[in-house]
Amino acid sequence: MKLFYAPGACSLSPHIVACEAGIDLQLCKVNLKTKELETGGDYTEVNPKGYVPALQLEGGELLTEGPAIVQFLAEQKPEQKLAPEYGSLDHYRVLEWLNFISTEIHKTFGPLFWGGSDEEKSAAKEKLAKRFQYVEDNMAGDYLMGSDFCIADAYLFTVYNWCSKADVDTDSWPGLKAFAERMRQREGVQKALKAEGLN
Structure with a gap:
C-alpha cells in the first residue's frame, strides 16, 4: 500500500496508525501548494x-x-487492538472522536494556515x-479512550501539534501536553515522525 502524505499534515495520523499496527507503507510525498508529487507528476x-x-x-x-483510512488500517491488523470491536459502543465512541477532531478541530485551523484575515x-x-x-475535560485517561492507544489518538496528536505552528496557546491544557509527550514516546509515533523528517 502507498500513502500519499505531506510532512506533519493530517496524513501523519494514518502514518502513525500504520507504524503502530506494523504495516509497512510505501510513502509518496506531496507538495500541497503545487500539488506535485516528489516522484514527479x-x-x-x-x-x-x-x-x-x-x-x-x-x-x-x-x-x-483520514478517519476512514485509520479505521481501514486498524482492521487490517485486528490483533493489534488499535480500534474497539466493530459494533461495540466503544467502536462508535472512537468514530465520535474521529468526527469531532475532523470537523471541529482540524477544519478550524484553516484560516491560520491558508491566509485568513x-x-x-x-x-x-x-x-x-x-x-x-x-x-482536555473529556479524555478518559492517558489516551482519549482510557489507558490504551487507539486510532483517534493519532489524529488528536497530529492536530494538537499544529498549535505551535499556528501560535495557539496550549498552557491551559496540561492533560493534552502530557498526552502529546506520552505519544512522542511511542515507538510507532517515533518511527512515523522520523520518516517524515519531523524529529
Missing part, C-alpha cells in the same frame, strides 16, 4: 480532491479521508480554545 491525477492523505491499496483502489484567525483561535478544552 500531478497529485490531482491520483486524488482529484488535491489534499492528503490518500491510501492506494494493493489492487489499485484509492481510499481517502486577522478577524478569521482570531475567531479560529477562539473556537480552537473551546474545542481543545472540551478534549
Whole structure:
C-alpha cells in the first residue's frame, strides 16, 4: 500500500496508525501548494480532491479521508487492538472522536494556515480554545479512550501539534501536553515522525 502524505499534515495520523499496527507503507510525498508529487507528476491525477492523505491499496483502489483510512488500517491488523470491536459502543465512541477532531478541530485551523484575515484567525483561535478544552475535560485517561492507544489518538496528536505552528496557546491544557509527550514516546509515533523528517 502507498500513502500519499505531506510532512506533519493530517496524513501523519494514518502514518502513525500504520507504524503502530506494523504495516509497512510505501510513502509518496506531496507538495500541497503545487500539488506535485516528489516522484514527479500531478497529485490531482491520483486524488482529484488535491489534499492528503490518500491510501492506494494493493489492487489499485484509492481510499481517502483520514478517519476512514485509520479505521481501514486498524482492521487490517485486528490483533493489534488499535480500534474497539466493530459494533461495540466503544467502536462508535472512537468514530465520535474521529468526527469531532475532523470537523471541529482540524477544519478550524484553516484560516491560520491558508491566509485568513486577522478577524478569521482570531475567531479560529477562539473556537480552537473551546474545542481543545472540551478534549482536555473529556479524555478518559492517558489516551482519549482510557489507558490504551487507539486510532483517534493519532489524529488528536497530529492536530494538537499544529498549535505551535499556528501560535495557539496550549498552557491551559496540561492533560493534552502530557498526552502529546506520552505519544512522542511511542515507538510507532517515533518511527512515523522520523520518516517524515519531523524529529
